[in-house]
Every structure is written in C-alpha cells, then in structure tokens.
Amino acid sequence: MAILTGSCRFGLWHVHVAWQGDLVYQVRFAREGLDGPVPEEILRYCAGRPADLSTLESVATAGESTFARIYRAVRAVPCGETVTYGEVARLIGTAPRAVGSAMAKNPTPIVVPCHRVVAKTDLGGFSPDLAIKEALLAMERRRRVCMPGDGRS
DNA sequence: CAGGACTCTCGCT
DNA sequence: AGCGAGAGTCCTG
Numbered sequence: 001m002a003i004l005t006g007s008c009r010f011g012l013w014h015v016h017v018a019w020q021g022d023l024v025y026q027v028r029f030a031r032e033g034l035d036g037p038v039p040e041e042i043l044r045y046c047a048g049r050p051a052d053l054s055t056l057e058s059v060a061t062a063g064e065s066t067f068a069r070i071y072r073a074v075r076a077v078p079c080g081e082t083v084t085y086g087e088v089a090r091l092i093g094t095a096p097r098a099v100g101s102a103m104a105k106n107p108t109p110i111v112v113p114c115h116r117v118v119a120k121t122d123l124g125g126f127s128p129d130l131a132i133k134e135a136l137l138a139m140e141r142r143r144r145v146c147m148p149g150d151g152r153s
Numbered sequence: 154c155a156g157g158a159c160t161c162t163c164g165c166t
Numbered sequence: 167a168g169c170g171a172g173a174g175t176c177c178t179g
Contacts (some may be wrong), residue, residue: 066177085159095176096159102177104158117158125158133158 006036010046011135015110017042023057027108029128042110048139054149058108066094070102077116078151080140084120100124110136 003025007016014033018026024039045051060071069092077083085099103114104127115136118124126133139145 089159089176095174097157097174098159098176098178100158101156102158105178106158114158119159121160123158127158130158 004037005034006038007034008038008043008046009033010132013129013132015042015046019056022055023059024108024111025059027110029109029132045110045145048143048145050147051145052147052149053111053113054147054151056111058111060107060112066092066098067102067105070094070099071106071112074103074112074114074117076151077113079113079146081151082116082118082137085117085124086120088117116140 001020003018003020005016005018007014007030009015010029013029014031015038016026016028016030016034017024017038019039022039024042027042039056041051041053041055045053054075058071058075061068061075070088073088073091074083085096085103088099089096099117103117104125106112106114109115115126115133123130123133
C-alpha cells in the first residue's frame with residue numbers, strides 16, 4: 001500500500017496530507033488544492049465537525065529524541081485549550097526555545113496540535129500564516145470539534 | 154557555529 | 167504598570 005496524498009479545505013486554505021492508514025507523514029497548508037483522499041478524522045476536523053484526532057499517529061512522535069518528546073507532550077494538550085512554550089519545555093525538561101524550534105519544524109500540524117502552543121505574552125508564531133493559528137483556536141473554542149480521545153495520548 | 158514560532162530580569166518611562 | 171534591550175537556554179542543520 002503506497003502513501004496517499006490529498007487535501008481538504010480549511011477556510012481560505014487547503015490542507016495537504018500525506019498518509020497511510022492511521023499514520024500521517026506530513027501535513028501542510030497551501031493556497032491550492034490537491035486531488036486525493038484525506039483521513040476521515042482530518043476531514044471532519046477541518047469541516048468543524050466532531051473529530052477524534054487521537055486515532056491518528058504522526059511520524060513526528062516516534063523515537064526518544066527531544067523533538068519527539070515535545071511532539072508527544074503537545075499531543076496531550078486538550079482540544080480548545082492552550083499551553084505556553086515554556087510550560088511544554090518544563091514538562092519535558094528542556095528550554096522554551098527548543099520547543100519553538102520543534103513547532104516551527106513540526107511536519108504534521110493538526111495531528112500534532114502545534115497551534116495550541118502559544119507564547120507567554122502573545123500568540124507566538126505559525127507558518128505559513130498566523131491567521132491559520134487564530135482560526136484553528138477560534139474554531140476549537142466555539143465549535144464542538146472535541147472528542148473524548150483528543151488530548152490523551 | 155549560527156540561528157530560532159521563548160522567557161526572565163532590569164532599567165526607564 | 168508597560169515597554170524595550172540583553173542575556174540565558176537547548177536543539178538542529
């Protein structure tokens with residue numbers, strides 16, 4: 001079974017996903033769409049419908065590297081809530097800056113909800129566009145996209 | 154060795 | 167209080 005690629009819509013953006021079964025290899029935001037399938041839970045999430053992202057796995061969380069531990073910690077953040085870079089850092093015994101680096105290089109946003117990690121005094125960053133982070137957080141706060149499994153890993 | 158999606162502490166308004 | 171500068175910090179390419 002080969003790796004599948006496809007995209008779905010989130011607001012003005014298209015969410016490109018490379019995946020296979022429950023395992024997600026890459027997620028990224030782009031201006032243009034991409035023909036092909038997307039995991040059901042991501043489809044539901046982007047549509048603002050109840051979704052349980054914990055049923056998916058990300059390649060980013062595998063292993064014992066610092067980044068992998070950071071990604072696992074971030075996956076444990078409940079839907080609709082946020083933590084700071086510093087809190088994540090203290091949780092796994094590293095520096096805030098390292099958490100920032102990990103988020104910036106996160107290969108699978110949404111599956112690893114890096115948008116729930118904010119700076120202590122402001123929203124922090126998000127690429128390719130901070131507006132996406134705001135939109136994701138706003139959606140999680142007002143809609144009922146959260147499911148039991150989300151936040152536990 | 155350089156450079157981040159940070160945070161703290163200080164010193165000034 | 168609120169804001170800006172500087173140093174500390176840790177990981178990756």
